[in-house]
Amino acid sequence: MKLNIALLAGDGIGPEVINEAVKVSDAIAKKFGHEITWKPALTGAAAIDAVGEPYPDSTHEVCKNADAVLFGAIGHPKYDNDPSAPVRPEQGLLKMRKALGLFANVRPTFTFPSLLDKSPLKRERIEGTDLVFLRELTGGIYFGEKGRKDNGDTAYDNCVYTRAEVQRLAKKGFELAMTRSKKLCCVDKANVLETSRLWRETVQAMEKDYPEVEVSYEFVDAVAMRLVQWPNSYDVLITENLFGDILTDEASVISGSMGLMPSASMGAEVSLFEPIHGSYPQATGLNIANPMATILSAAMMFENFGLMEEGKAMRDAVNKALEAGIVTEDLANGGKAYGTKEVGDWLAANV
Amino acid sequence: MKLNIALLAGDGIGPEVINEAVKVSDAIAKKFGHEITWKPALTGAAAIDAVGEPYPDSTHEVCKNADAVLFGAIGHPKYDNDPSAPVRPEQGLLKMRKALGLFANVRPTFTFPSLLDKSPLKRERIEGTDLVFLRELTGGIYFGEKGRKDNGDTAYDNCVYTRAEVQRLAKKGFELAMTRSKKLCCVDKANVLETSRLWRETVQAMEKDYPEVEVSYEFVDAVAMRLVQWPNSYDVLITENLFGDILTDEASVISGSMGLMPSASMGAEVSLFEPIHGSYPQATGLNIANPMATILSAAMMFENFGLMEEGKAMRDAVNKALEAGIVTEDLANGGKAYGTKEVGDWLAANV
Numbered sequence: 107m108k109l110n111i112a113l114l115a116g117d118g119i120g121p122e123v124i125n126e127a128v129k130v131s132d133a134i135a136k137k138f139g140h141e142i143t144w145k146p147a148l149t150g151a152a153a154i155d156a157v158g159e160p161y162p163d164s165t166h167e168v169c170k171n172a173d174a175v176l177f178g179a180i181g182h183p184k185y186d187n188d189p190s191a192p193v194r195p196e197q198g199l200l201k202m203r204k205a206l207g208l209f210a211n212v213r214p215t216f217t218f219p220s221l222l223d224k225s226p227l228k229r230e231r232i233e234g235t236d237l238v239f240l241r242e243l244t245g246g247i248y249f250g251e252k253g254r255k256d257n258g259d260t261a262y263d264n265c266v267y268t269r270a271e272v273q274r275l276a277k278k279g280f281e282l283a284m285t286r287s288k289k290l291c292c293v294d295k296a297n298v299l300e301t302s303r304l305w306r307e308t309v310q311a312m313e314k315d316y317p318e319v320e321v322s323y324e325f326v327d328a329v330a331m332r333l334v335q336w337p338n339s340y341d342v343l344i345t346e347n348l349f350g351d352i353l354t355d356e357a358s359v360i361s362g363s364m365g366l367m368p369s370a371s372m373g374a375e376v377s378l379f380e381p382i383h384g385s386y387p388q389a390t391g392l393n394i395a396n397p398m399a400t401i402l403s404a405a406m407m408f409e410n411f412g413l414m415e416e417g418k419a420m421r422d423a424v425n426k427a428l429e430a431g432i433v434t435e436d437l438a439n440g441g442k443a444y445g446t447k448e449v450g451d452w453l454a455a456n457v
Numbered sequence: 458m459k460l461n462i463a464l465l466a467g468d469g470i471g472p473e474v475i476n477e478a479v480k481v482s483d484a485i486a487k488k489f490g491h492e493i494t495w496k497p498a499l500t501g502a503a504a505i506d507a508v509g510e511p512y513p514d515s516t517h518e519v520c521k522n523a524d525a526v527l528f529g530a531i532g533h534p535k536y537d538n539d540p541s542a543p544v545r546p547e548q549g550l551l552k553m554r555k556a557l558g559l560f561a562n563v564r565p566t567f568t569f570p571s572l573l574d575k576s577p578l579k580r581e582r583i584e585g586t587d588l589v590f591l592r593e594l595t596g597g598i599y600f601g602e603k604g605r606k607d608n609g610d611t612a613y614d615n616c617v618y619t620r621a622e623v624q625r626l627a628k629k630g631f632e633l634a635m636t637r638s639k640k641l642c643c644v645d646k647a648n649v650l651e652t653s654r655l656w657r658e659t660v661q662a663m664e665k666d667y668p669e670v671e672v673s674y675e676f677v678d679a680v681a682m683r684l685v686q687w688p689n690s691y692d693v694l695i696t697e698n699l700f701g702d703i704l705t706d707e708a709s710v711i712s713g714s715m716g717l718m719p720s721a722s723m724g725a726e727v728s729l730f731e732p733i734h735g736s737y738p739q740a741t742g743l744n745i746a747n748p749m750a751t752i753l754s755a756a757m758m759f760e761n762f763g764l765m766e767e768g769k770a771m772r773d774a775v776n777k778a779l780e781a782g783i784v785t786e787d788l789a790n791g792g793k794a795y796g797t798k799e800v801g802d803w804l805a806a807n808v
């Protein structure tokens with residue numbers, strides 16, 4: 107297969123972890139006879155510094171014409187303390203999601219047996235946890251009309267959803283559930299919000315098309331509790347943009363493997379793959395960042411092209427590295443810590 | 458002191474736990490020379506059954522004219538599976554909050570040493586946890602305009618906040634922080650929402666009036682993570698209605714003492730006190746429900762009247778009961794389980 111991949115390294119440790127993901131992907135391509143062309147483009151604070159905006163048109167051109175986007179991380183401390191600054195890296199993120207139509211954010215949370223003890227939760231609570239959130243990513247209160255009235259003394263944010271938006275996301279949820287244990291949980295606040303009632307009735311109407319899938323409906327506050335109590339009781343969860351923002355982050359810390367979690371944002375045309383971790387500015391350039399989450403994101407990318415064996419080879423290599431202790435300092439647990447590059451080299455040699 | 462307390466027992470185990478809180482409060486009143494007049498009124502499913510609505514005007518009259526409201530729990534399974542039913546217990550709750558102007562929901566989360574092992578989190582993560590959420594309760598997306606367009610295919614919920622609403626809630630937060638460790642965290646999503654930017658700028662402007670309070674600003678998704686990672690790093694947190702709904706429920710499960718957590722909803726005129734647990738319909742009438750959260754809510758009520766010794770006496774009695782093993786089945790841990798009434802009797806005799 108010939109693959110054209112937009113490469114958005116971004117800020118902080120982004121470029122370093124992206125480098126290793128490229129290295130390992132190239133090794134996979136070589137092994138399985140594919141040809142990857144990487145198309146680097148600017149984003150985040152790096153893009154603001156270079157051209158004054160976080161998601162420039164030139165970057166959008168590259169992404170739109172690619173078969174997929176591999177993304178590092180964005181964010182820089184100089185923008186952190188002023189969320190109302192006129193130009194911020196996050197705006198680039200939202201603009202990119204909307205412009206590329208990345209409507210479904212896929213966030214798996216699973217455990218690695220060797221990392222269970224890193225979790226804040228007790229072992230018996232998390233063993234076997236293997237859940238996936240599908241978060242709606244281009245609608246809701248993030249993109250509704252917002253502004254001020256009364257000389258700035260009143261602020262408003264409108265949350266809007268259409269039936270078609272819910273159907274599109276829910277369809278992905280049902281399909282994913284069919285490939286897993288056929289359990290789907292729709293997370294809403296239908297006892298208070300009209301948008302949630304639309305979500306619930308739309309999903310309810312789709313149930314008949316997937317008679318094998320067992321669907322449950324839970325309120326977002328209840329899910330926020332049960333995720334901590336019994337994360338392993340969930341399988342596939344679908345939810346709207348803001349609830350998904352909060353719950354996927356909450357879910358990410360419970361497995362103890364947060365630094366290893368990949369994610370995908372699926373669009374109708376192009377999809378984007380990125381680690382869930384941030385740009386860790388403090389670690390920039392130190393060759394200590396863990397590249398595994400980005401490498402597992404690249405594995406999701408291969409699988410999304412239908413290249414299942416390739417994805418599995420990458421995953422298996424990561425598991426082997428974890429078992430062999432070829433890990434960066436965050437996972438070294440007092441043992442030897444390898445550098446970002448060395449972990450990438452080992453994985454490239456072992457896929 | 459002469460106290461006039463509206464008594465809203467509600468549904469499920471509500472009446473049983475309320476009975477014991479009355480018993481213990483009366484014992485306190487007797488000991489300290491107060492006179493409490495209890496004014497029972499209907500609410501929840503019980504009120505729907507009796508008069509067709511969950512918060513009837515007659516109940517509002519009783520609450521409005523009382524010095525405080527003591528509340529049990531509402532909710533009944535017959536309303537659970539249809540969030541769009543025309544009349545539901547939750548509507549009564551929202552109507553009551555608005556009508557009584559209960560703008561600040563106070564939700565402490567603290568640990569009882571003897572219960573640490575009931576937490577899903579590891580002991581070292583939760584030891585010393587003692588935090589309080591102040592959740593704005595009468596504004597935001599709960600009460601903004603909501604509805605449908607396009608023949609029902611588009612739904613919307615408007616989130617609105619005014620500067621005055623934020624100030625009123627934040628003032629309570631600063632004041633509470635001054636009585637504790639002088640740390641205040643404002644939880645928002647100011648990188649996306651205009652209402653959050655209003656929250657942040659309003660709180661920032663108030664900082665100068667409380668120079669001793671150290672204020673931090675965190676995004677709601679980051680707080681959802683850190684609450685599970687290091688709950689004991691927080692002290693007082695202030696936030697808007699929907700974020701508060703999600704985060705206070707999340708926080709309630711981490712201490713391991715969820716069944717013991719009280720809460721208060723403060724208004725300009727009257728305030729309401731209630732356990733955070735639900736109406737547990739399955740346990741109704743079995744004399745097994747734990748009355749301690751309701752009794753600790755009554756303790757908060759006394760303290761809100763400035764009767765600090767009275768509140769402390771109730772708290773101390775609960776601690777003694779926990780140590781002596783005078784507990785209901787949920788806390789019995791294989792030991793002897795006492796009934797709801799017996800725990801109440803013991804506490805009334807020991808305050």
Ligand SMILES: CC(C)[C@H](C(=O)O)[C@@H](O)C(=O)O
Nearest residue numbers: 196197199200351648649678
């Ligand atoms: C940076 C921010 C705008 C973004 C979001 O809220 O979507 C982030 O939290 C995420 O989840 O990707």
Ligand SMILES: CC(C)[C@H](C(=O)O)[C@@H](O)C(=O)O
Nearest residue numbers: 297298327547548550551702
């Ligand atoms: C029942 C529901 C409307 C309510 C809320 O969302 O406020 C509940 O979850 C709560 O937190 O008291």
